[in-house]
Amino acid sequence: MKKKKVLLAPLDPVHDIGLKMIKRGLEQKGHDTLLMPPDHSQEEIIKSIIDNKVDVVLISRTLGYGVAEILGKFIDLAEAAGIRDKVKIGIGGMAIRPELAAELGFDAGFGPGTTVEEAVAFVEGREYKPLEAGISREKKDITAAYDYSFRNKRIEKLLDNIVDGILDYTSDKTTTAILRAEIRRQIIDSTDESEKEKLRREYAKYCDDVVKSFYEAGKYREKTRPLTSDEVKALGKYVDDVNSRLNPLTLQHIDKNPVVFIQYGTGCPFMDIAHIKSCEAWGANGVIHFDPSWGARTEGFLEGYITHEEDGSIITYENLKSIKESLAPYTLWQVRAHRGLNTPETVVLAGKIGADLTKINIAYGSLSGGTDPERLTVDAVAAIKYAAEFGMPFDVVTNEELSGVPAFKAFAGMLIVSKLGLRLGGKPILQPLFCYSPEVMISGQMEDNYIDFNAAKIYCLRNIINAPIWCGAPIGFLTQTEDRVQSSLMTALHASLASSLGVDAISIASSDEAFSKGPITAPSRIDTLRATQASFRFFGHSDITPTENAKKWAEEMEEGIEKVLESVVENGNFVDALYQGLLGSREDGAYPGRAGRNTVLRKS
């Protein structure tokens, strides 16, 4: 490209910093630049254009007072001097809008928020294509860089022993959830309506009464209703309209910044979609489906577009499909299957509809999620096999920490399920909590700061295995208050801590995280996305330095994990170890779940 000679001139008593930044950008691209001092008259600028034989002139004007008159006069002078057709003239600054510039006869106008690259593109006469600061808008595979090799071979050996036991224990067992998952798959695959009806009748046999009454009598659960065909049609139009003008912001400032997920689950899939589209616009990289807690204790799924007046959006094929179809192509989508009585079917639905990720953890689901340990163990093995079949990595969340289970015990459970996942061909993602857990509230590890103990978790896991880490869920849990500034700040600081520690992904809360008297709102989601973006920008490549405590606690955690795994091996049976409290006891605050107790069947 031909080198350009560019005059940069402020039409103000003081310099606009923007001109200096553009000068630097132009010089980096090899152009010659001349920056005039401030406070020169318009006539002097015209003279300088002529004397220096420049190709392009960039004028800046920050002051708004009399802007139209002054700039109009400048164009008149340029025409009178015979240079208007020979020189490209652009105008920028706080007082400028593109429409005003065009009206006054400038070749381009650059208002607030203009990038240097935009001005350089104008000088070079090419179309401006926004850069994404090196961050591509493609779905990121957060497992891609990991080989899952164990650095702690002793722990690997213990895990292998436990996993052998789990696979042996579950080999001759099944559940109604597994049977339903297979029927659901056939319903989805079938194109014959009469066959589908027959399959639905069979499916209903394996459901509890609430779901049965839906299939047999068309009854809906209280506080739910089917969405109307008008609403479904309007949603399609709404999503098309929004997608046509979606020009998303980028949260990440550098490549090292983690992928950012938000959790949705307002109760209504259409409100969820509205929130998701808003979050995509403000830069969220991924979204997580949050289902109602009663759904985890119900045998079977409903069908159709169904809305719900309380937290958590109901899992049905149609609800999930409408959410999937609304997503931007680069948005990661996770459907959680980590607890409850429908784990295998959730993974089948997620996989068939095209989710990118799921969530499975036997220890959490059965110790804090309310599902019977034996039932969830059998279901989870089937669910992990489906996740592997559909190529969906799954995170292994450690939310039992929130019940009071110490991190080392929760991590032992997480590592067992992760190893099980690897054995079954899956791609597990470790999900340590970044939270102010009951453990640290009692023991005091966060009395000084929120950094060290969270850092210890990451150091510990890295010492054990080379695996992806996704901090959750949400980060900063129990540090946020109902004040949106404090809440957003705590989220943002935890996000930057996660980034500093080099983790792969984070789940963030909204600024309504601590507010429990009503639904989360769209602006509260934008609050924390904005705060996270600002924090990533603030820290850049600089790091947060934990104190020596972090390494000390990481070592203690690793020792604790090893001891727990040894006790599970000595016990001889993983399911029994869950009932016995080896991975989280009643004293810790964990109680083996009762939903689905005594429902495991022998394979025929």
Add this chain to the structure above:
Amino acid sequence: MPDILEKVMDAVDVETYLVCKNEEEAERFSIELMEKLGFQDISIVFIQHQGPGARVRVRGYIYKPGDKYSWLFDQSN
């Protein structure tokens, strides 16, 4: 011309600083303020009284999940 409140996706938050003696009074004033503005489904999201007054964030829900959202049907969205 649609009712402008129908353009609100879910809720309107009003944030301000109320001159009052204590948190109890702040709560009462917050509700009164929102009622005066015409909101019906009101929640106090955040309230903290310190010295001369209270920092408050009060919410008036326009739509809650499960409602029929006018903005979904507005073709000019």
